[in-house]
Amino acid sequence: MFYGEALALTSAVLWGTIPVLVRKGLPHSNASVAVVLGLLASAPLLIGVFWLHPRWVTQAVTPHAAFWFAACGITGPCLGRLFNYLGVARLGAARATPLINASPLFTTLLALFFLREQITFKIGLGVLSIVTGIAVLTGQKRA
């Protein structure tokens, strides 16, 4: 009945757990090792996806699409994750994570400047809320 909502919340719980797991281990290692081990651990799942998909990847995905998916992998799970873990190491899980998750702010600003999208009241309020949240988080002294 609420499969969609439950699955979306499962994603939130899984993604929200990552910084805590990484933070636990970082004092004994570094962000780069955390990225490598995380990526290697996911390899069997990826092989499963390619194996179980009804069509060969070369038949289902054009080279053009594969380029953009791969580029997304380089900026997201590769560079994004490295900076993410470096941020967690420096600020802690609870403070770095909301800042990292403010990425829709950048997407919106990019769309406003490059795609000339209109600023609606809702967008303005969202941007204001995020900027205020960042100010509140960063304004405090480090505990």
Next chain:
Amino acid sequence: MNAKDLLYPLLAALCYSTNPVMVKLGLRSSNEPLLGAAIGMTASTVAYLIYFLGAGRMRELFAIPQWVGWYFAASGLCSTLGVFSFFASLQYIPASVVAPLTAAAPLVTLTLSHFWLKEMERITFYDVAGTTLIVLGVVLLVR
């Protein structure tokens, strides 16, 4: 917290902010979200392994306590399973409902940090207020 502390989280946010555009460009050409995610993850694994091995850092993998390795591996699995459940949720409900639900991830981190990282991080009122404002702002932007 100072401006330098913000660098890594905001770089991570910037990297992640380009992902929706790249995914859209890929899906326009081949509507295979799960395969797309797998291609992206595979590309990131290969790219990061090349960097890691090229930089001669292989020894670091074996220098960490075993339990730390399991934590890092679990973080990678959480990330990949989160992506899969995210795509699965999109089959039941629209993206405009999925995105605000997954935006709650920092609240999960905050809660887990309070209980699980007690000895490493002290959660303040400002952390709760700042995180809540950012999550609300993101919900307004993505909905």
